[in-house]
Amino acid sequence: MTNRKGSSLVRPAAPDLEILGDRVTLHPSGYIEPPEKPQDGDRERTLMGSMARFRSSPLEFLREVSLHVSGTGWRAYDDFIGQPIFYPGFSEQMIAAVLSAPILQKRITELATKRIAVEQKEGLLDINDPLFDAKRTQRKAALEYSLHELCERMTGDMICKMESKPFIRGAYYFITQLLTRAYHQGIHVSSEEVLRLRAVAKKAAEKKQSIIFLPCHRSHVDYVSMQLICYRLGLALPTVVAGDNLNFPVVGSFLQHAGAMWIRRSFGGDMLYTTLVQSYIDTLLQGGYNFECFIEGGRSRTGKLLSPKFGILSFVLDSILSGRVDDAIICPVSTQYDKVIETEGYVTELLGTPKRKENLADFLSASSVLSLKLGRIDVRFHEPWSLKQFVQEQQLRATGVPANIDTKEVDDRTMRHKLLRTLGYKVLSDINAVSVVMPTALIGTVLLTLRGRGVGMAELIRRVEWLSERVRAKGGRVAHFGNSPTSVVIERGLEVLGKDLVGTVEGLPEPCYYAVDRFQLSFYRNMTIHLFISEALVCASIYTRVKRGGGRDNQRISYEELRHQVQFLSQLFRGEFIYPTEGLEVNLDNTLRRFEADRILDLVRDSEGNITAVDLSDAERAAGRENFDFYCFLIWPFVEAFWLGAVALIGFTPPTGYQGDTWLDVKKCQDSAQLLGKTLYHQGDLSYFEAVNKETLKNSWSRFEAEGMIVISKSQNGKIPPKMKLSEDWAPRRDNATSHIVPKGRLWDFTEKIAQSRIEGKNRRDGATVSTRVLRLTDTIGETLYLEAMDDANMDEDDKAPLKRKQKSGSKMQARAQL
Template sequence: MTSKEPSTSAPDIDILPSNLQIHPPLVPEQQLPDPNSSEESRNLITANFTHFRDDPFSFLREISLHYSGTGWRAYDEPIGQKIFYKGFSDEMKTRVLDSGMLKAKLQELAGRRVVVEDGMGLFNEEKGQRKRLQEVEKQLNEVAEEIVEGMICKFESKRFIRGAYFVCVQLLARTYHRGIHVSTLEIQNLRETAKLAAARKQSLIFLPCHRSHIDYVSLQVICYRLGLTLPVVVAGDNLNFPLVGPFLQHAGAMFIRRSFSGDEVYTATVQAYVDALLSGGYNFECFIEGGRSRTGKLLTPKFGILSFILDSILSGRVQDAWIIPVSTQYDKVLETEAYVSELLGIPKVKENLWDFLSSSKFLNLNMGRVDVRFHEPWSLRTFVEAQIDKVRIEGTIGVSPPLINPGGAGVGQKTVDRAAPEVRLRVLRSLGYKVLGDINRVSVVMPTSLIGTILLTLRGRGVGKSELVRRIEWLRTRIRAKGGRVAHFGGAGTETVVERGLEVLGELVGRVDGLAEETFFAVDRFQLSFYRNMVIHLFISETIVAAAMYTRIKQGGGPANQRVEYQTLLDQVSFLSQLFRGEFVFPTDGLITNLGKTLAGLAADNVITVTNDPSGTIAYVELSDAERKCGRENFDFYCFLIWPFIEGSWLAGVAIMGLIPPKGMEEVWVDLREAQDMAQLMGKTLYHQGDISYFEAVNKETLKNAFQRFQEEGIITIRKSKSGRTPPLMRVSPDWIANGRLWEFVEKIAISRREGKNRRDNESVSFRVLKLAEKCGRELFERGGVRDGVEGVEGGAGVEELEIEVSKPRRRGGRSGSRGAKL
């Protein structure tokens, strides 16, 4: 962020309203390629964009150039497969409906239907059965054709995409006034990979994180400007509303349902479309997290579309494709205000045209900039083969080779070796979490995230301007030391960048004037937590260790009283790592290795002191003298990052304790969503009563993740309706009620909680809190309790319609599964 400090990051190219330009690099020029020496850099220079009010003639001239397709605007020879021509949609539709896999599935479904009807005695002769089979096949083909028509993108008009590009850039430039930034070296690498993929007729599969609707707009704009074939973008059909839906579909949107609900025709049709795109070498884009993150941090991967992509490779219908993880970061996200409403339990409003048009209020808001970063592309087939080989070498799961079919799947041919479904699942999960890790590695931290993080990790009410700048410089240094990236602004100094960030954050940060020094404070902590959460992944190991050490440090006394024995530390670190394996992506080297690295790093930073016994084994860990002298500011920083999540899990645990049935009720089920709503209501109450320190702890996503974690542990059992007509039900598992196991589990969370200013938790779950939980639970039982899984179920669903979904408890010292190793 200052020109004095060297950096290994590449210079940026700004997609700005005025022009595209190369930023001065922050490293000596001899270490970087000459930005004007490559064809790619030269082709990124464009004419000025102007506002109509400022220069109407230049503005109208620019529109004319776009409409006529002058120069790069023509988009005549993009790198990749040919798109935007009359008849493209019909050709793609034909390819999908002619899929051998789809035809085989429709024939199978028709045959199954006829067998059922035959069993009902509806056919008197074989001729009638054959005729009925043809009728059902025709009906299913018509259904598939209708699905395809509503699903596929329609790259038909080059004039349309030229105009769409111009409109989108104008809107983006007015909203994000500092432009869209990309790394020069990354886009050079991307273009070279695109050329290679195009020559081999292979697809680029963009897998971005998802925080805003701007994500897919910005990536389409970048691909257009760089001369790459636009990707087909997977989008939820909730965006397919009048006017907007057709616009998006002609710009590259592929609309799919949020849930397929066992619809085999729909599932097979989606698979056939994915096959058609990837086998034809068309670029593809889907969001690894599924929906938008409402909390700011990466969500767990969704495996729906990834599963289709993997099956295309495993079946041999697609030989290979290139995976490109993409990180999109914002100074300010348009939707954060709406996200807060959702997280606080206010029902989400369905997208519609009026809301879309009314969003024009965001234009000209000067919301800063967007930074898009591309991880180095890698071969999907190479990754899959390496994962399968790894399983074979480990010998943990039997594999019947070949798992990958090299010759392509014919009619009725299995797409995956069914003898090894565990291998397929393992490859799929590894793929999802590798992409998440790659996104984290290339993400840049924006100035607004730095400001939000500092403001939410201070003990005082506010912070002076000079101290804010100092702490931001400290945080920037720590991020870079951890291998992270911080967005730079040419030669602008830290103070200037902070001022810009405060301007973008606007009313989220308060300013107190008339004091000896300009002082800032967090006004809307809930919204600011969105930007803080964009940083936490870099320090997750340190936060877990700090929270584990806090169990002793909060007891006070002299340094000897605050020492933490290694085994005690290891136990709590293991527990917290397991607790948050659904929240964060942890390093994959194993608990002991990761803990050792983290302790060594904290000791090198002079935050802690590690003392070994005579055998060289770690005996205990304690705060360093230097850390005590500086008021524990580094240690507290790590604690402040994780405390809201610890408090959210504690809140969920206390709420579940309130759902222990009263004496005389042996088995009581409650609506799962109502139980989560009850936990949120309890949290709001406890926050205002002073028993919870962080209002962010009551957010819907954190509570939902905690309930999921408790289900995996076996603390709660969840029943789901097979038909989907009734809501999921839950109950507290009897084994956890007996002998105080649930109490002990909640206590284990509580000992790492932050003690309040006016609260000292002699007993982590006080009598008052338990009484509130009991009261809320009793009201829930009375309102909608279900005994034996029957009473209170809407529609009178019986037990036979419900299935129990229970995850096996995991051992504390074992592998943490899909989220990587603990800590």
């Protein structure tokens, strides 16, 4: 995207490779780096001809199909970098290697021994029998054989079976035909990053080390695009960790032979299965086979990075820490889309509709989506790094003594957990560092951070260019399209988003654009929020004074008051966002100084140069607070969601005289919170409908649980749903005369603390509105939950036991509340 007159020039970065079917095209860089010198105007260069379509050119289409079937040229996939996979018997050899793993054999023996002890205790084996030793040995051998057969069957169901090169060639052609119909501008990668990755892959192959690709996860297209890139650019295809929910007829077998390994969504404490998965991962890493899993676990339904999931990552780390695997190479990967196919379905799920189980009918019906023009996919690879070296650096930081991996030290559970968390958040940080902000994300962000119903094209161009500059100033990357002017790029982005997301009012002096589906459009806005989270927290904290109105002195906030509110919000959203690593004080001061340089804030200093107070600058006031409001608009939906989560907790206060169990069904509580949010939104007491999305509400309650505000218990019986209750120290009291909840106390003050940073709206300044209508509404919903809980009170004492234990342990956690 070109810069307007007078703006900074840009430095050329490495050119992009566009992969579109059989065509690979060299482009100018797909992102703009911080300014230094003018672009040199790299020209596009087509390396291979485009893929033919049957309807337009049937003979050429048939010729290309024959080239893929016969494996001509690069299509043969004979000269890839990595360990050999495609040969008959590969699956059988992999199964044999997994089953012979010492840790699995040890687990089988351990489980058989435990079962023998149970049978002996139950009298099935008589210790007084003269043949006891022989029978015991025979029974143990039978148990071990049975467990071995079970492991063999589970391994065959789990492992990927990439053993047919003709199948892979055909799969590549078939998937490329489908994907390039939807993403008609292909897959873009950085040539520099690809060359670097190939160099690392060559060294890894020589050392028989695996490359572990850790991508973000926004779409099912993520792993498809990754496989296509590796195939087209000559890298060994990775084995991809996939949930067995995708293992349905026809599609499941296809994916397994194309690289998927199936694992259960939950292991449920199954020690044998856990060890089996560890054995398979050990076998892959010991053999130097490339590996891929999603650092976030499931797909992000909100557009922003989710907190890391440590399941598969813990297996990988254990392989290194135990010494069973010498080293592996970590490669964080960012995948960005002009438009994500599944966003409409995500909105439905976030609003409370249960996720449908994957099936073949839905998969086939997706063909209609493939006819859409969804733009392009941008995939970026962070510089790969050694996992073993990472562990050693963390040990050096902890002990101050350089050494090889100390297996005794890392056996400590606390140390392992800390190491795992550091690893997970480092990968997320690396993904953010290489992510490219797409035009659709810029447009979505601008449309959702402007006051008013819509925006004209001239203003939209101005704000998109301003946002692009802000992204680059924060070290981010902005996608662009050669030397196309901003207006052309915006028009293209609007076309990709479509009329269902962005509407147009014609017949005016200039077209006016407005958000049609703000909920779905927020998915694209959330792709930029990680860059500005520090600025958003600071502005939302300053807003506690700005919203008071009046003169400048009335809106000025002291540094201490600002720091306190920023700290509160930072703690509140600790599980929601990834913060810079410098710490609160440094981040706050750096952010304030950037705002001062951008003429958004004025900083009042004492004689020693220390910041004592902050207020809006004259320039920002003259501009109608447009930049300050932008940062507030970014985080206000999340402030609203956490405020809603806290208000919903107030409604879980037991009714006066209630004699039943005060544990409530977690899912019913979450559903009631969504119902409360929808009601408050339509009544005007909630400004953002996206605040009712269940993922953010779940995150808020996870935060509240960590601080001891609520206690959640999961029963040993899987058929009994999780239960929750308010901690006694946080539960509000009721008025003895009216039985209404009294708007006072710890939870009320906490909720009001969040409310200070909320956007003004209907009756927002009138605290009585919340203490009367909102409280009575949430109380009514809470009463319904307690009535339902009384109907469930017939559970037996064994089922109630875990809840009672959790209640006792919960009282110990209450002192931990920091918010």
